[in-house]
Amino acid sequence: MTAPAPPPFRAAHLRRIGLFMLLIAGAIAGAALLRSSGGGPAYQTPPLAIWVHLATVVPAVPLGAWLLWRQRKGDIAHRIGGRVWALLMLVTAIDSFWIRTMTGGIGPIHIFSVLTLVQLPRAIWFARTRQIDRHLKTMRGVFFGLIAAGFFAMAPGRTLWTFLFG
Numbered sequence: 001m002t003a004p005a006p007p008p009f010r011a012a013h014l015r016r017i018g019l020f021m022l023l024i025a026g027a028i029a030g031a032a033l034l035r036s037s038g039g040g041p042a043y044q045t046p047p048l049a050i051w052v053h054l055a056t057v058v059p060a061v062p063l064g065a066w067l068l069w070r071q072r073k074g075d076i077a078h079r080i081g082g083r084v085w086a087l088l089m090l091v092t093a094i095d096s097f098w099i100r101t102m103t104g105g106i107g108p109i110h111i112f113s114v115l116t117l118v119q120l121p122r123a124i125w126f127a128r129t130r131q132i133d134r135h136l137k138t139m140r141g142v143f144f145g146l147i148a149a150g151f152f153a154m155a156p157g158r159t160l161w162t163f164l165f166g
């Protein structure tokens with residue numbers, strides 16, 4: 001009688017928790033670094049940064065949804081659409097470091113920006129190395145971040161809320 005094999009997901013599970021903790025630590029360290037390099041109450045968010053942000057997130061939402069929910073994956077439309085989407089997300093995340101509307105410095109929503117900058121290259125790497133399941137899961141996570149950050153942007157009192165309903 002052989003002993004039952006340990007559950008196969010265990011190592012992957014631990015690796016994922018380790019990576020997640022690393023990402024959080026990186027985000028906190030990055031935020032602390034950026035907070036110490038400029039910003040503060042005197043900082044004014046350049047209006048262009050908000051326009052660039054909106055110009056990238058508005059097409060990124062339907063394009064991302066289309067890429068994820070479309071049955072066919074890996075064809076030319078997926079690859080072109082995916083590159084455009086990755087570029088839009090990259091610009092969104094980088095540009096967001098100039099947006100410091102709420103605190104004048106780096107705020108908690110910038111964790112989404114750091115996560116996007118870390119997860120996007122990973123997802124592309126997974127696609128290139130044919131780890132399709134991990135590619136799909138990671139891209140889903142980045143898309144979820146986009147939607148979550150969009151919800152936060154709609155919170156009462158924030159610029160978008162005031163613009164739409166205020």
Ligand code: HEM
Nearest residue numbers: 057096100101102107109110112113146149150153158159
């Ligand atoms: C549908 C999606 C999104 C919409 C509609 C949206 C909209 C906005 C708007 C209007 C602002 C500026 C005004 C404010 O802070 O109230 C903002 C700020 C910000 N957004 Fe987004 N955004 C979206 C997605 C994202 C994503 C995907 C990221 C990160 C990858 C992100 C990161 C940020 C950050 C860090 C700020 C600055 C918050 C602060 O002042 O501390 N947003 N967003």
